Amino acid sequence: MTYATVMVSLALDQPNDARLQVAGELAERFEAAIVGIAAAQFASPLYFTDGVEAQRLIDQEETSVRRRLADLEAEFRAATKTRGGRAEWRSALDFPGRFVLAQSRCADILVSGGESPAFSDAFSLVSPKDLVMQAGRPLLVVPDRINWLDLRSVLVAWKDTPEARRAVADALPMLRKARDVVVVEIPEEGDDRSAAMVQVSDVAAWLARHGITATARVPEAGSEAAAVQLERIAGDVGAGLIVAGAYGHSRFRELILGGVTQHLVTQTARCVLLSH
Structure with missing residues (x-):
């Protein structure tokens, strides 16, 4: 048994350096492909409007989400460009939990950050507890302060x-x-x-x-x-x-x-x- 595909889940507005570093090391150690993945969903405002103004706000927010997802892809590409093997990026305007859980079918192991006890946003990040309980794949949880995969x-x-x-x-x-x-x-x-x-x-x-x-x-x-x-x-x-x-x-x-x-x-x- 080995890991042929490592999937790393990135989050908007959260540190991703540690999980990218460890996922990259894991892919190198096992000569595996690495898949970066992220999703975010437009969160409706707490106030209501209609007509042209409502559509303008929706378009503006969706453009912002797409831009932030593009920034995550750039971060993933920069972190993996010097590593051997195949790197692939997947993203969507969707709830992160739903998208990542569905896409996990292509991976042998998932890599995620830890769960903050103070912050959770279903529109912009997938919780590690959702991943481990529902993905049907092993989950490697990487705390933000970790900078390498220590297997000693x-x-x-x-x-x-x-x-x-x-x-x-x-x-x-x-x-x-x-x-x-x-x-x-x-x-x-x-x-x-x-x-x-x-x-x-x-x-x-x-x-x-x-x-x-x-x-x-x-x-x-x-x-x-x-x-x-x-x-x-x-x-x-x-x-x-x-x-x-x-x-x-x-x-x-x-x-x-x-x-x-x-x-x-x-x-x-x-x-x-x-x-x-």
Whole structure:
């Protein structure tokens, strides 16, 4: 398994340097094509008018959106012009979530920025939680402060669930390039630690059969939240990448992520590969 096509989702009025850098590195490492993608939709004003004036405002706003999308294409072209392989650009006047999710059919892996806890605009950017829960592709979340894809140490956050199994399988190409891989399960109070150790040891053995040397680790159950414990272990092992299953459900058509998943799409310290 490898990545033949990397898709990077760009956003209007947001920093894109980090995700472009990491997506470009990923494409180079795996000799993959890279597809840049962005969409934005005209947001109707909060006041109303009609006739010629209304059409003038609509035309003006659509022209502005097209110009900003053209600026994103120029940014993508500049970031990829010195890299080998094929680069392709896709954009549309559309809701970003709808457009990017549809176009993700052509990619092996998606690259996105993290989610800001303070800003979300469905007219100009697609949320990483929408991508990971609906795209059917692994998502690499790149915080804005990251400037390279550090695969020297990778932490696999294990739970014995289909999502975690899928995430580890999706991450195999990256794990093969890692120097150190640690598989960790965070037990909850009352969990059988020895049973958890059997599970992560099984995962480490499975990785070994794929040519990947991994260490199994299960800390003592504590009172701290799982996200806090996971973050501390990631710091201890110097992880540049966390691999995890994404958990959540849809309630009244609004995606609600689990606590650890929500933390992983908003933290700013390291890249995260998520699969659902």
